[in-house]
Amino acid sequence: MPQDNNCADHASASKISAQDVQHLAQLARLRLSEEDVERFSRQLSSIVDYMDVLNTIDTSGVKPLYSPVQHKIQYREDVAVHVRTREQILANAPERDENYFIVPRIV
Amino acid sequence: MEDITSLSLSAAASALKKGELSATEATAACLERILETEDEINALLYVDAEGAIEQAEKMDAEGPDPAKPLWGVPVTVKDALVTRDMPTTAASRILEGFQPMYDAFVVERLREAGAIILGKNNMDEFAMGSTTENSAYKVTRNPWNTDLVPGGSSGGSAASVAAGQCFASLGSDTGGSIRQPASFCGCVGLKPTYGRVSRYGLIAYASSLDQVGPLARNVEDCARMLAVIAGHDARDMTSSPEAVPDYLQGLGATDLSGRTIGLPAEYFGEGLSDTVRKGIDKAIDTLHSLGARTMEVSLPSTSAAIATYYIVAMAEASSNLARFDGVRYGHRTKDPKDLQELYTLSRMEGFGDEVKRRIMLGTFVLSAGYYDAYYKKAAQVRRLVRDEFLAALDKCDCLLAPVAPSVAWPIGSHIEDPLQIILMDAYTCPINLAALPSLALPCALSDNGEPIGLQLIGRPFAEADILSMGSALEASLPSIGSPLQKA
Numbered sequence: 001m002p003q004d005n006n007c008a009d010h011a012s013a014s015k016i017s018a019q020d021v022q023h024l025a026q027l028a029r030l031r032l033s034e035e036d037v038e039r040f041s042r043q044l045s046s047i048v049d050y051m052d053v054l055n056t057i058d059t060s061g062v063k064p065l066y067s068p069v070q071h072k073i074q075y076r077e078d079v080a081v082h083v084r085t086r087e088q089i090l091a092n093a094p095e096r097d098e099n100y101f102i103v104p105r106i107v
Numbered sequence: 108m109e110d111i112t113s114l115s116l117s118a119a120a121s122a123l124k125k126g127e128l129s130a131t132e133a134t135a136a137c138l139e140r141i142l143e144t145e146d147e148i149n150a151l152l153y154v155d156a157e158g159a160i161e162q163a164e165k166m167d168a169e170g171p172d173p174a175k176p177l178w179g180v181p182v183t184v185k186d187a188l189v190t191r192d193m194p195t196t197a198a199s200r201i202l203e204g205f206q207p208m209y210d211a212f213v214v215e216r217l218r219e220a221g222a223i224i225l226g227k228n229n230m231d232e233f234a235m236g237s238t239t240e241n242s243a244y245k246v247t248r249n250p251w252n253t254d255l256v257p258g259g260s261s262g263g264s265a266a267s268v269a270a271g272q273c274f275a276s277l278g279s280d281t282g283g284s285i286r287q288p289a290s291f292c293g294c295v296g297l298k299p300t301y302g303r304v305s306r307y308g309l310i311a312y313a314s315s316l317d318q319v320g321p322l323a324r325n326v327e328d329c330a331r332m333l334a335v336i337a338g339h340d341a342r343d344m345t346s347s348p349e350a351v352p353d354y355l356q357g358l359g360a361t362d363l364s365g366r367t368i369g370l371p372a373e374y375f376g377e378g379l380s381d382t383v384r385k386g387i388d389k390a391i392d393t394l395h396s397l398g399a400r401t402m403e404v405s406l407p408s409t410s411a412a413i414a415t416y417y418i419v420a421m422a423e424a425s426s427n428l429a430r431f432d433g434v435r436y437g438h439r440t441k442d443p444k445d446l447q448e449l450y451t452l453s454r455m456e457g458f459g460d461e462v463k464r465r466i467m468l469g470t471f472v473l474s475a476g477y478y479d480a481y482y483k484k485a486a487q488v489r490r491l492v493r494d495e496f497l498a499a500l501d502k503c504d505c506l507l508a509p510v511a512p513s514v515a516w517p518i519g520s521h522i523e524d525p526l527q528i529i530l531m532d533a534y535t536c537p538i539n540l541a542a543l544p545s546l547a548l549p550c551a552l553s554d555n556g557e558p559i560g561l562q563l564i565g566r567p568f569a570e571a572d573i574l575s576m577g578s579a580l581e582a583s584l585p586s587i588g589s590p591l592q593k594a
Binding site: 032 | 205418447450454484
């Protein structure tokens with residue numbers, strides 16, 4: 001998947017290659033097996049082809065609707081409150097010590 | 108009290124309040140029913156029999172509380188809703204053994220109303236699917252015919268309600284996940300207006316579409332459940348401050364004269380099976396006999412609604428599911444060599460196929476060079492879809508449409524073709540894009556005995572209206588019975 005692809009190009013060639021699948025998996029922090037890559041390439045391509053139906057709809061001048069919320073959002077005061085204890089927050093950790101989540105060494 | 112589990116929630120709640128039925132009896136009857144049916148239908152991922160009986164006995168010792176509308180009523184909830192005393196997995200391996208530290212808003216509300224939560228219902232993993240076959244743990248079967256899917260993603264909830272395991276359940280509906288399983292299992296299911304019910308504690312799939320709602324055995328039962336869970340919650344900023352009306356007041360209407368019901372032409376065209384069409388036609392005749400007028404309306408962007416829905420849902424899903432990283436909770440791979448591997452292997456091992464597919468597609472439509480062509484374009488079409496619905500609802504009181512193009516299909520039939528399953532959401536997902544309320548109710552059985560469902564789609568926050576019209580229709584249509592009577 002070329003990084004600098006422009007929108008006009010992809011509409012006619014929406015095929016998602018095995019290489020594209022690998023790149024997307026990398027972005028999504030997923031490891032895929034060889035077999036998954038091949039299958040996803042086929043399945044994602046057919047779904048993306050189907051999505052091209054959007055091009056049949058004229059949306060010039062239409063404002064995107066990202067959230068359907070109609071009411072005015074009430075923001076709360078930016079005040080820190082204790083909702084959970086440290087113990088509660090750490091309770092489901094796969095690996096921890098007394099006070100922290102433990103991950104593999106980074107530096 | 109011969110067969111407690113075949114009572115409606117309304118009848119059970121009333122008997123409990125009067126002391127004709129004890130909370131322990133009601134709970135024991137449901138647990139017994141679970142024992143009888145669960146091996147066959149697999150509707151539940153977790154049952155807290157001991158906790159439920161203990162709670163019921165304690166409540167009985169204190170006596171009925173008339174201030175609690177669901178006092179002593181056993182219910183279940185979809186495993187996408189977090190519960191502080193039961194594990195919550197969203198039917199995913201990545202959350203195996205996860206024990207939430209708090210209750211979802213709707214679970215708090217159920218407990219405050221006196222309901223007894225028996226257990227957690229199976230679902231498609233992270234609510235991604237229409238059959239409940241995508242659960243990492245088990246395949247739920249349809250109580251009407253165990254060779255068939257129960258629908259999904261709230262298939263466990265629908266199967267529990269239909270099989271008499273509980274008096275009602277809560278599900279979630281992102282693109283039809285309450286209405287379609289309700290329809291396949293012959294239940295009543297309500298997707299409220301976006302913002303009517305707080306999503307606090309609902310494990311997020313697509314946050315601009317997700318909405319929690321009830322599944323129950325009749326319209327009144329659904330109204331009672333909605334009354335308990337509707338309302339503002341400061342912990343969900345999309346939760347609406349709109350006042351909650353009395354959902355029971357308009358029930359029992361028998362005269363629909365002066366009411367106009369729109370029939371969207373695009374929902375009755377190619378793709379609709381004859382079986383479903385016949386069932387819906389009967390319901391339309393019934394509406395006419397009740398004095399309602401029907402008129403054809405048009406929703407021209409319907410043809411692009413599924414593609415729009417999937418782009419929006421997958422984009423939001425890929426973002427929401429980034430939180431499952433193997434660090435703070437959930438599955439972690441064994442001995443990762445570095446942080447990258449901790450992420451990628453934990454996610455590879457923890458997520459199922461459909462979830463990975465949707466995360467990948469979401470990542471694709473949000474990625475550089477594709478964002479405008481897919482995600483922004485979909486958001487523009489979403490506005491058109493919504494505006495068309497609102498214009499149609501200006502001319503009529505509600506819209507009537509089938510819930511699904513076909514009745515429930517055999518387990519295993521579409522599993523290798525993800526696109527086929529997507530197309531099955533054609534009549535439900537546009538309503539989520541438009542954020543409208545929709546009530547699914549059974550209207551007939553097919554010649555083979557499969558339930559057929561219709562939906563009444565209302566104006567924003569007009570749940571009381573569609574419940575009222577739904578109750579009139581329900582009272583005039585011949586009852587489809589229940590799979591319990593069939594057995």
